[in-house]
Amino acid sequence: MTVRRPGPGLAGRLFLAQTLTAVVAALTLWAVAAAVGPAIFHAHLHRAAGLVTAETSRHVEEAFRTASAISISVALAAALAAALAVSGYVARRIADPVSRLASAARELAGGHYTVRVPPAALGAEFATLTGAFNEMAARLESIETTRQRLLADLGHEMRTPVATLEAYLDGLEDGVRTLDPASMAVLRTQTERLTRLTEDITAVSRAEEHQLHLHPRPTTLDALTEATAAAAADRFRGKGVALSIPATPELWLVVDPDRIGQVLGNLLDNALRHTPPGGQVTLSAEASGQMVTLAVTDTGEGIPADHLPHVFERFYRVGSARDRGHGGSGIGLAIAKALVEAHGGRISAASAGPGRGSTFTVTLPRSARRAARSA
Ligand SMILES: Nc1ncnc2c1ncn2[C@@H]1O[C@H](COP(=O)(O)OP(=O)(O)OP(=O)(O)O)[C@@H](O)[C@H]1O
Ligand SMILES: [Mg+2]
Known part of the structure; x- marks a missing residue:
């Protein structure tokens, strides 16, 4: 197999191309000036001086040729030098960002994922x-x-x-x-x-990885909240935490009830786990337009503000030591988030700070089918 040598880099190629263009332009200029100049001069000389002797004509034309040759040569040399300087500058201006990008790509391929390329003024x-x-x-x-x-x-x-x-x-x-x-x-x-x-x-x-298969079917909001609360009631009673469900609006929605039940179950589990005996957990639901909002609020440990953005990441636990003792894997909220998003909804966490309780809010479109189609 023959290995192709890469040849000159982008800056070299740009410089060569522009130099070639400048040289071709200079040669063309020279050839045109040499072909057109003497004939025009000859005609002007005859019109201005009338008939002149062959000797005078030879001298004057000689003088024109010399003057033209010197001035065109000096002008071409100066123009070429200026063109080369500009093309060197332009070639570097264009090639530098490209070679920075190339070396960044090489670093990325080598596994250095922190590499970034600075913006360059090279167009859209x-x-x-x-x-x-x-x-x-x-x-x-x-x-x-x-x-x-x-x-x-x-x-x-x-x-x-x-x-x-x-x-x-x-x-x-x-x-x-x-x-x-x-x-x-x-x-x-x-x-x-x-x-x-x-x-x-x-x-x-x-x-x-979005391999979830949802089975959306019509269900009512209160069927969802009641089923979840019923499944958790014994554990709440066992720990001495009150679970309340304020009146839920009469509303039909099309979601996968098992999956949404799993989300609410995870949120209630968390609330129970992080609320001391004597505390209170509330599962509320409300509807507005084509969206429904389910919220689980507790009066428990709360979540420090700097941890809030991370609680939906897998294996994330606020203060690992604190939660390892509770036995969770730190995965429940990551699953809840994926399930809610598969329905076209959103989940968020809020807390006024340590010791002041937390609220987890799930917002779902009333029709997961329509949400999935429009997603
Ligand atoms: N209601 C809550 N009050 C205080 N902290 C919470 C609450 N819910 C979640 N957290 C914090 O968020 C972390 C992540 O919750 P997540 O449900 O993902 O994991 P887990 O409950 O620890 O484990 P798993 O759900 O896998 O059993 C928890 O470890 C906890 O630190
Ligand atoms: Mg959990």
């Missing part, structure tokens, strides 16, 4: 190109960050149950432990934790 097309490049680099950077965190978190999440299982199995093997109901319970809890982790990861990956 180049601005689009650098904008798209920077956007691509930013996306790759964020995917890489998520990937690294995902792997680190996965490793972390699996370490505790796997270590516990190993210790119990070793104990059983060495005869230090017996397979009594207490050991069985621990083994079960740990395997369940691992199973839940794998299910959660599959669910969130599916949801985020």
Whole structure:
């Protein structure tokens, strides 16, 4: 296979092209001046001086040729020098941003996702190109960050149950432990934790890759809230947290009730988990135009402002130590967000700060079918 040598760079090629243009222009100018000038001069000489001797005519024309040759040569040399200087400058002005972009692309290909290209005054097309490049680099950077965190978190999440299982199995093997109901319970809890982790990861990956299959069907707003509240009621009672559902408007909507039930279930779970006994959680619903808004408000721990924008990221937990104790994987809200967005809706979190409760708000179009079609 023959390897093609890359040859001169963009600046060199631009400079060569412009030099060639200037040389061709100079030669053309010379040829035209040489062909046209003497004949015109000859005609003018005859008209001005009438008949002159051959000797005089030869001298005068000689003088014209010399003067023309000197002035045209000097002018051409000066013009060429000026043209070369300008073309060198222009070539560099155009080629510098392009070579900066090329070396940034090389760095990006080498895995340096933090690289960005500064804007250059090279017109709309180049601005689009650098904008798209920077956007691509930013996306790759964020995917890489998520990937690294995902792997680190996965490793972390699996370490505790796997270590516990190993210790119990070793104990059983060495005869230090017996397979009594207490050991069985621990083994079960740990395997369940691992199973839940794998299910959660599959669910969130599916949801985020938009592989969710929604089955929207007509349902009423109060059927949604009541079913969710009924499923959570025992746990609320058990912890001593009051769950209230203010009167829900009579309203039909077309959503996947299981999926929206899952979203509300996740929000109620979180509210219960982060509200101390004696607290209050409210699940409210209201409609305006073609949208419905569902809100879960609690009087619990609240969320510090700097954590609020991150709570929908997978594996994110406010103060990991605080929430590891609660046993969540930090995935519930990421799944809720993906499910709500698959319906064409939005989910947001608000909190007045630590100790002052939180509110999670879900806004959905009344017809997920129509939303999905128009999306
Ligand atoms: N109602 C709430 N009050 C205070 N903090 C909350 C509330 N809801 C969520 N959070 C914070 O947001 C984090 C992310 O919530 P998310 O539901 O995604 O994960 P999780 O509840 O920790 O685990 P999982 O839902 O996977 O069991 C929680 O760990 C918690 O720190
Ligand atoms: Mg949760």
